[in-house]
Amino acid sequence: MIELRNINKTYKTHHVLKDINLKVHENEIIAVEGSSGAGKTTLLKIIGKIENPDSGKVIFENKNITNLNSSELQTFRNKNIGFIFQFHHLMPEFTALENICMPGYIKYKDKKIIKEKALELMSFLKIENQKNAFPEYMSGGEKQRVAIARSLINNPDVILADEPSGNLDTIQSMEIYNLFNSLRKQYNQTFIIVTHDKELSKLTDKTVFLKDGKII
Numbered sequence: 021m022i023e024l025r026n027i028n029k030t031y032k033t034h035h036v037l038k039d040i041n042l043k044v045h046e047n048e049i050i051a052v053e054g055s056s057g058a059g060k061t062t063l064l065k066i067i068g069k070i071e072n073p074d075s076g077k078v079i080f081e082n083k084n085i086t087n088l089n090s091s092e093l094q095t096f097r098n099k100n101i102g103f104i105f106q107f108h109h110l111m112p113e114f115t116a117l118e119n120i121c122m123p124g125y126i127k128y129k130d131k132k133i134i135k136e137k138a139l140e141l142m143s144f145l146k147i148e149n150q151k152n153a154f155p156e157y158m159s160g161g162e163k164q165r166v167a168i169a170r171s172l173i174n175n176p177d178v179i180l181a182d183e184p185s186g187n188l189d190t191i192q193s194m195e196i197y198n199l200f201n202s203l204r205k206q207y208n209q210t211f212i213i214v215t216h217d218k219e220l221s222k223l224t225d226k227t228v229f230l231k232d233g234k235i236i
Contacts, residue, residue, distance in 0.1 A: 021046040021210060022067060022178065027076035029062055036062045037073070038233040046177075049200060049211040051221035054230035060214040061182055063230065067212060068101045068180045069093050098126065102171030102209075104181040109167070110155040116166045117142070117151040124173040134173065141169040144206065145199065161192040168199065172207065179203075181213040197223050 124134035
């Protein structure tokens with residue numbers, strides 16, 4: 021499904037990623053581990069086409085997507101990639117339901133269909149009672165579930181999660197990772213998760229370890 025071929029990335033004099041080769045299969049849940057500065061988030065950004073590598077290729081479903089133009093990039097990300105961040109990045113002036121719907125409103129014109137999909141996701145994630153709540157009135161776990169629902173609204177093939185449980189307690193973290201398994205079964209999604217939590221990474225299908233910019 022996704023293949024990275026000889027990916028290299030340098031910031032100024034820091035060689036962050038060094039000849040990275042990685043294959044991700046459809047419907048897999050993969051954890052990416054490593055110390056701070058190992059290149060985990062950079063790897064995620066390159067897979068999601070937020071950043072380009074200095075050299076190497078990103079292959080998605082047998083198509084080279086390394087050098088897409090800005091219009092093609094926007095279309096690719098809207099259709100294929102969902103992002104979940106550690107700090108949620110919810111818009112405080114919008115309700116939970118509105119936050120979830122926003123990427124769908126950008127992609128589609130039929131707001132009724134998007135709202136129905138958002139409510140379905142909220143029900144699946146057990147946060148339907150928070151649909152009219154603003155982020156400041158939600159718990160950390162609730163906000164993360166809203167962020168997860170938002171990442172799923174456009175039915176992406178791949179979910180990229182950067183420390184999705186970093187600000188949650190142990191019980192909430194376990195709930196989030198169990199949710200990923202349920203979402204994989206329900207919606208056939210593929211997950212690539214950056215995490216420092218070795219216990220939680222054991223729940224995934226495969227763990228990739230990064231050290232000094234290389235997969236070990």
